[in-house]
Amino acid sequence: MEKRFENKTAVIVGGASGMGLLAAQQIASEGGKVIIADINQENAEKCAADICAAGGFARGIRCDVRQVAEVEAVRDFALAETGSLDILIHTAGGASQRMCNAPGPFATRPYEVLDWGIDVNLKGPLYFSRAVIGTMLEQKRGVIILLGSIDGVTGSAMSCDYSTSKAGLIGLTKSLALIGAEHNVRACCVSPGPVLTRPGMAGMKTPMNRAAEVQEVVNVLLFLASDAASFITGTNYLVDGGRACGAQEYR
Numbered sequence: 001m002e003k004r005f006e007n008k009t010a011v012i013v014g015g016a017s018g019m020g021l022l023a024a025q026q027i028a029s030e031g032g033k034v035i036i037a038d039i040n041q042e043n044a045e046k047c048a049a050d051i052c053a054a055g056g057f058a059r060g061i062r063c064d065v066r067q068v069a070e071v072e073a074v075r076d077f078a079l080a081e082t083g084s085l086d087i088l089i090h091t092a093g094g095a096s097q098r099m100c101n102a103p104g105p106f107a108t109r110p111y112e113v114l115d116w117g118i119d120v121n122l123k124g125p126l127y128f129s130r131a132v133i134g135t136m137l138e139q140k141r142g143v144i145i146l147l148g149s150i151d152g153v154t155g156s157a158m159s160c161d162y163s164t165s166k167a168g169l170i171g172l173t174k175s176l177a178l179i180g181a182e183h184n185v186r187a188c189c190v191s192p193g194p195v196l197t198r199p200g201m202a203g204m205k206t207p208m209n210r211a212a213e214v215q216e217v218v219n220v221l222l223f224l225a226s227d228a229a230s231f232i233t234g235t236n237y238l239v240d241g242g243r244a245c246g247a248q249e250y251r
Helices: 018-029 041-053 068-082 111-139 160-183 199-203 214-225
Strands: 009-013 033-038 057-062 087-090 142-147 185-192 235-239
Touching: 009 018, 009 068, 009 111, 018 033, 018 041, 018 057, 018 087, 018 214, 033 041, 033 068, 041 057, 057 068, 068 111, 087 111, 087 214, 111 142, 111 160, 111 185, 142 160, 142 214, 160 185, 160 235, 185 214, 214 235
Parallel strands: 009 033, 009 087, 033 057, 087 142, 142 185, 185 235
Antiparallel strands: none
């Protein structure tokens, strides 16, 4: 098996489920050291233990991305456990109306639900980027990969704060790329359309008449994290089955 991540440490935020977990498993299988940060500490530690049992290196740690102290603790933990921090993949997030059980329209959505969406989906990646980039600049190497969304490109009438946050990640990616360019530190954003991480995604329309398999998105995350993408920075990659092509029927 190819060892694209040998001698590299990857912090996977939201790494105890879905795309984050699959990315963690595959980075570890290709020689990387993985730190799984997740708000569910028990799941993070179990996922890490499973990776270790399969012959990889992984550690689990709890992190609420809204809390700066916990974000910085993840950085410090990664450095203490492995001595470097080469890759950040930030997959934690979710639509506030679903996560907070507030399905009403934007005009009546509670402000605290909007705050949750901005805090988790925008401020969390911003905090993590702030926490790790200093180390990467000192190392003269590193890559930050943020998980956006098709809604950050097309907008969403149902998920206004979500689309706002995900659009913000595109600007954050460009800014990080400019900060890191002279120091061999890259930043990219990956914006999926519907992904089969939960049953509700299966019914979302795309021109290809299906949602993405989790592996199809993770393939892009891992390519961008690898040295094969060494001249790619500041860009947003759509993995959406053509959903962003403009037809109203696919929104």
